[in-house]
Amino acid sequence: MTFRAQHLLGIEHLRPEEITTLLDLADRYANENRQRRSHKDILAGLTQINMFFENSTRTQASFELAGKRLGADVMNMTMQASSIKKGETLIDTALTLNAMHPDLLVVRHPNSGAVDLLSQKVNCAVLNAGDGRHEHPTQALLDALTIRRAKGRLHRLSVAICGDILHSRVARSNIMLLGKMENRIRLIAPPTLMPAGVTEFGVEVFHDMREGLRDVDVVMMLRLQKERMDGGFVPSEREYYHRYGLDAEKLSYAKEDAIVMHPGPMNRGVEIDGTIADDINRSVIQTQVEMGVAVRMAAMDLLARNLRARRGAELQNEKGIMV
Amino acid sequence: MTELLFTNARLIDPVAITDSAGWILIKNGKIAATGEETPPDTKGTVIDCGGQCIAPGIIDIGVKVSEPGERHKESFHSAGLAAAAGGVTTIVTRADTLPVIDTPETLEFVARRAAEDSAVNVLPMAALTKGREGNEMSEIGFLQDAGAVAFSDGLRVVSKTKVLSRALTYARSLDALVIGHVQEPQLSEGAVATKGKFASLRGLPDVSPMAERMGLDRDISLLEMTGAKYHVDQLTTARALPALERAKRNGLDITAGVSIHHLTLNEFDVADYRTFFKLTPPLRAEEDRLAVIDALRSGLIDILCSMHTPQDEESKRLPFEEAASGAVGLETLLPASLRLYHAGHLTLPELFRALSLNPARRLGLKSGRLLEGAPADLILFDPDAPFILDRATLRSKSKNTPFDGARMQGKVIGTWVNGARVFGDG
Numbered sequence A: 001m002t003f004r005a006q007h008l009l010g011i012e013h014l015r016p017e018e019i020t021t022l023l024d025l026a027d028r029y030a031n032e033n034r035q036r037r038s039h040k041d042i043l044a045g046l047t048q049i050n051m052f053f054e055n056s057t058r059t060q061a062s063f064e065l066a067g068k069r070l071g072a073d074v075m076n077m078t079m080q081a082s083s084i085k086k087g088e089t090l091i092d093t094a095l096t097l098n099a100m101h102p103d104l105l106v107v108r109h110p111n112s113g114a115v116d117l118l119s120q121k122v123n124c125a126v127l128n129a130g131d132g133r134h135e136h137p138t139q140a141l142l143d144a145l146t147i148r149r150a151k152g153r154l155h156r157l158s159v160a161i162c163g164d165i166l167h168s169r170v171a172r173s174n175i176m177l178l179g180k181m182e183n184r185i186r187l188i189a190p191p192t193l194m195p196a197g198v199t200e201f202g203v204e205v206f207h208d209m210r211e212g213l214r215d216v217d218v219v220m221m222l223r224l225q226k227e228r229m230d231g232g233f234v235p236s237e238r239e240y241y242h243r244y245g246l247d248a249e250k251l252s253y254a255k256e257d258a259i260v261m262h263p264g265p266m267n268r269g270v271e272i273d274g275t276i277a278d279d280i281n282r283s284v285i286q287t288q289v290e291m292g293v294a295v296r297m298a299a300m301d302l303l304a305r306n307l308r309a310r311r312g313a314e315l316q317n318e319k320g321i322m323v
Numbered sequence B: 001m002t003e004l005l006f007t008n009a010r011l012i013d014p015v016a017i018t019d020s021a022g023w024i025l026i027k028n029g030k031i032a033a034t035g036e037e038t039p040p041d042t043k044g045t046v047i048d049c050g051g052q053c054i055a056p057g058i059i060d061i062g063v064k065v066s067e068p069g070e071r072h073k074e075s076f077h078s079a080g081l082a083a084a085a086g087g088v089t090t091i092v093t094r095a096d097t098l099p100v101i102d103t104p105e106t107l108e109f110v111a112r113r114a115a116e117d118s119a120v121n122v123l124p125m126a127a128l129t130k131g132r133e134g135n136e137m138s139e140i141g142f143l144q145d146a147g148a149v150a151f152s153d154g155l156r157v158v159s160k161t162k163v164l165s166r167a168l169t170y171a172r173s174l175d176a177l178v179i180g181h182v183q184e185p186q187l188s189e190g191a192v193a194t195k196g197k198f199a200s201l202r203g204l205p206d207v208s209p210m211a212e213r214m215g216l217d218r219d220i221s222l223l224e225m226t227g228a229k230y231h232v233d234q235l236t237t238a239r240a241l242p243a244l245e246r247a248k249r250n251g252l253d254i255t256a257g258v259s260i261h262h263l264t265l266n267e268f269d270v271a272d273y274r275t276f277f278k279l280t281p282p283l284r285a286e287e288d289r290l291a292v293i294d295a296l297r298s299g300l301i302d303i304l305c306s307m308h309t310p311q312d313e314e315s316k317r318l319p320f321e322e323a324a325s326g327a328v329g330l331e332t333l334l335p336a337s338l339r340l341y342h343a344g345h346l347t348l349p350e351l352f353r354a355l356s357l358n359p360a361r362r363l364g365l366k367s368g369r370l371l372e373g374a375p376a377d378l379i380l381f382d383p384d385a386p387f388i389l390d391r392a393t394l395r396s397k398s399k400n401t402p403f404d405g406a407r408m409q410g411k412v413i414g415t416w417v418n419g420a421r422v423f424g425d426g
Helices: A016-034 A058-069 A090-098 A114-119 A137-151 A169-180 A209-213 A237-244 A285-322 B076-086 B104-117 B140-145 B161-173 B197-202 B210-226 B238-249 B260-264 B286-298 B333-342 B348-363
Strands: A047-052 A073-078 A104-109 A125-131 A158-162 A184-188 A204-206 A218-221 A259-261 B003-013 B018-027 B030-035 B045-048 B053-056 B058-063 B088-093 B121-124 B177-180 B229-232 B254-259 B303-305 B378-388 B407-417 B420-423
Touching (some): A016 A285, A047 A058, A047 A090, A058 A073, A058 A125, A058 A285, A090 A114, A104 A285, A114 A125, A125 A137, A125 A285, A137 A169, A137 A218, A137 A259, A137 A285, A158 A209, A259 A285, B003 B348, B003 B378, B018 B348, B053 B348, B058 B076, B058 B254, B058 B303, B058 B333, B058 B348, B076 B088, B076 B104, B088 B348, B088 B407, B104 B121, B104 B140, B161 B177, B161 B229, B210 B229, B210 B238, B238 B254, B238 B286, B254 B260, B254 B286, B260 B333, B303 B348, B333 B407
Parallel strands (some): A047 A073, A104 A125, A158 A184, A184 A204, A218 A259, B088 B121, B177 B229, B229 B254, B254 B303
Antiparallel strands (some): B003 B018, B053 B378, B407 B420
């Protein structure tokens, strides 16, 4: 098995063969989920804590379901209301949790790098469920699996990522993953929502949708948050939709069989036309949600195997010392 | 009459820009004579330097001693020990304490505590505006009488241009030095990294390096209006340098400094969100670092400092955006500066021009030179001695150095303040 990581903190530190291993396993889980086959033994006896310092319905539900399907004991903690308000630091929270001996810790945090920091202070496997603008690795992996199942491959595809790239951890993780798997990446956004220096990441940059979408295989839309629409980064919702919203006319510039993706939740009529989102011939948005559970099952399965192997080795060492 | 004679020394003279073998004689805490030939006879102590370097002690402008208010981070005692061990013989302290040093009464507290506890000279700065709030100027005259050597709101920009213009006009009438932090405050709001590939990769809120030039341009215009005596605490970007050059050429009374961290580190050193590398301004691109080193060598940038900013572990062990900014530097200023010497960027006399002579000139001090009559604030050091820095060994109460585990060269053998040994054996 080629998956050595102790945590899943980002795509940046994964090697291409690790990504393939994870996707292969997730692909199997996806099929078996459809057959309603049970895997309650995989994480039996392990405790999974979902710690979300930022609101999330979909990702948290997906992680919870993935854990439960594999037989883990799952606990959800929503943090913004409790200890953070009392001035407890992230490290203290981590140490407190660590003392409860969890095995898998799923963390979302509004600050870039916060999940990294937390992972240094605990001795369980940590999964990043999104940190600030930095990374959201399971989202990129579920996108990759969706693309691979729809297109039959995950290399030499032309993928357009459109929308609020500046604030998007989904975009960053996807740029890294698709780049590692040798795809051609195009970023399309108004200049105010494009991060600086991105051309150095080996991507092509466009400010015009039609030009950017020309002949792509995959169109990946990003969510634009309401508070960024009114004059802050773009002049208005309607101007944004006019210039960057995905409608049938703009989509016609992509390949005929191009698929449309969105990480959700969607703003219909802002970044994407509702009829496209619902078009079963083009949109794979529901498949993304389905693959999300499978990818998270695979990620937790692989990390738990490494965790058990590590603990086994530690136990051996201790015994060795006693003899 | 006490005498002290250093023989067999390598004299680093930043006035003549020479680096030559010689001796130096101290009488009553002052330099009495120097020479290259046979040293004179003396009844006092003789120190054989073994061919190692003697240079004027470092004058570090912008040191944060966390007294009053946060003595657990740094006290005059610990800062004094760190300075002596680092070859810093004069620290010029910042006013951004709790409470802010903005009245003669708080300034007198600092002067008293420094005299009681510090091993090296302490010259205090005072805030330019009350509470460093940027609304009303502080009592510049009274504070000057009480011993303030410069006026600065530290890393906070006086964003109201009218307030700054009046403060500069008033300071001009007293010939008081104003030290400014140049950064367009609105553009840089919330930023913790320099705009570019690294910040984008790490998803950190960033600011264009141009914000520094915007801040500098405004202040230069105000200097043309007011004729005030002004020093930029840190200039760290290539694009700000031509503006400084023009201002100097136009005869404005302006000088500029830079922190050693911005000359020896760049934005990529932050790596995986290492908060000990979080500084204000943020670390810059490599091209900026090299351009600023060039400016230091040419003399366009006058002063090299540590921007010593003690922070406890608690305030650094946070997500990068929330972590406190700043690094300690009193003990690492010299070995880090010597990286510039070992890399062939600056000679030793050029380095000490920026570390000792220029700060002395800017503050109107007689120290910073190896000249007859100057106070015997001296350091003896080996510029080549290699070591690996262990932050636990730092004398500062706070250990937030970006150089932990770094390979460095250069060790202070002895430090003297007014002819009295404050660091080293003997």
